Amino acid sequence: MDLVQVFSNSGDLAGNNRRLHFCPQCGQRLHQKTLAKFERQRCDRCAFVHYLNPHPGITIIIRSREGKVLIGRRSERSRYGGRWCLPGGYIEYEESFIDTAHREVAEETGLKIRIDGIVNVVSNHLDDLHHTLVVVLTGQQSGGILRPGDDLTALRWIDGEQHKEIGYAFEADRSIVDCYFAGNIKILPIDPGAEQRLA
Ligand SMILES: [Zn+2]
Known part of the structure; x- marks a missing residue:
């Protein structure tokens, strides 16, 4: 009975269901960009980044x-x-x-x-x-x-x-x-x- 700190169900954990289509700051269509090895959506107009966090x-x-x-x-x-x-x-x-x-x-x-x-x-x-x-x-x-x-x-x-x-x-x-x-x-x-x- 040791303490466990990480639990993961099987299946896709890429955050695809949390992606946005448009920038919440300026309304521009967002584009995929690799940031610190993760695929994130970024606004080319205002530089907004849609980070995915727990x-x-x-x-x-x-x-x-x-x-x-x-x-x-x-x-x-x-x-x-x-x-x-x-x-x-x-x-x-x-x-x-x-x-x-x-x-x-x-x-x-x-x-x-x-x-x-x-x-x-x-x-x-x-x-x-x-x-x-x-x-x-x-x-x-x-x-x-x-x-x-x-x-x-x-x-x-x-x-x-x-x-x-x-x-x-x-x-x-x-x-x-x-x-x-x-x-x-x-x-x-x-x-x-x-x-x-x-x-
Ligand atoms: Zn924007």
Whole structure:
């Protein structure tokens, strides 16, 4: 049960489904150009480059006092609907990853949390449209009332035995929960000031 940092599904990961036809700055048709060994689209008129980057997000192992982990079932209308995942989501431009953790946990679970630290960072190439860079945190409930929300339709606390039976949406989630129940995670503390600034 070693920590794993890179996950890649088979299939095309060239970003072809994220390409644009026209410059978002000036409307000119974009052209392919090789930049730092990658094919990117560039505007000949205004020099705009359409870079392709992963989308940063967070996910979090919320631990109960008994050492259980909170997971949620994804709604049928979401990708991998009906499967289970750790709470989490994409970081909005105005947020720190810590802000995102508090917001996503509140939206998806109804809980307030204390974040204890970082346990992993993951490159997750899901498919040609979805490449995420995920900071995996851990924390514990500090308030709130458990209630599924946003894209989650159910929540459950699982122990190490129940974990083995779960159909996870993301291999990265299964992997880090494996490590947690195997007692094989270390916690990199976060700046306590970052938590206080939110208060
Ligand atoms: Zn342009």
